[in-house]
Amino acid sequence: MGKPIVCWRCGAAVKPEQRPIRRLELCRSCQADLHVCRLCWSYNPRMTGYCDHDHAEPPLDRERANFCQYFSPRPGAYSPAGHDAEQGARKGLESLFGATPEEANAKESNTAGSETNSDRARAELEQLFNKPSQDDG
Numbered sequence: 001m002g003k004p005i006v007c008w009r010c011g012a013a014v015k016p017e018q019r020p021i022r023r024l025e026l027c028r029s030c031q032a033d034l035h036v037c038r039l040c041w042s043y044n045p046r047m048t049g050y051c052d053h054d055h056a057e058p059p060l061d062r063e064r065a066n067f068c069q070y071f072s073p074r075p076g077a078y079s080p081a082g083h084d085a086e087q088g089a090r091k092g093l094e095s096l097f098g099a100t101p102e103e104a105n106a107k108e109s110n111t112a113g114s115e116t117n118s119d120r121a122r123a124e125l126e127q128l129f130n131k132p133s134q135d136d137g
């Protein structure tokens with residue numbers, strides 16, 4: 001006997017009458033969707049798209065019922081440690097995405113600085129052009 005099929009979110013056993021898991025099957029304990037990546041053999045937080053399968057196109061939301069034809073429930077899918085690992089991966093992505101706006105802001109401030117310089121140059125040029133007109137008057 002291997003591990004039982006359990007809810008990926010709360011660890012409650014998936015009842016025999018709930019199997020095979022249909023797309024809209026819910027956990028009897030916490031109402032989590034069961035036909036989800038998190039309960040699938042191919043789920044792998046270390047992979048891009050969190051899916052180990054060669055042909056599956058993983059859905060964006062790995063905790064909502066999916067249409068994946070390759071879905072196959074993985075025994076013992078409930079593991080707080082694995083959840084933590086994914087949280088860490090998300091934080092890493094957030095820090096990556098967070099760096100982009102900061103870089104954009106830095107470029108904007110640089111552009112603003114150069115505009116100020118060009119404004120000064122333009123003002124000096126206008127003063128030069130204004131002098132002859134004053135002489136004419």
Ligand SMILES: [Zn+2]
Nearest residue numbers: 007010027030
């Ligand atoms: Zn549950």
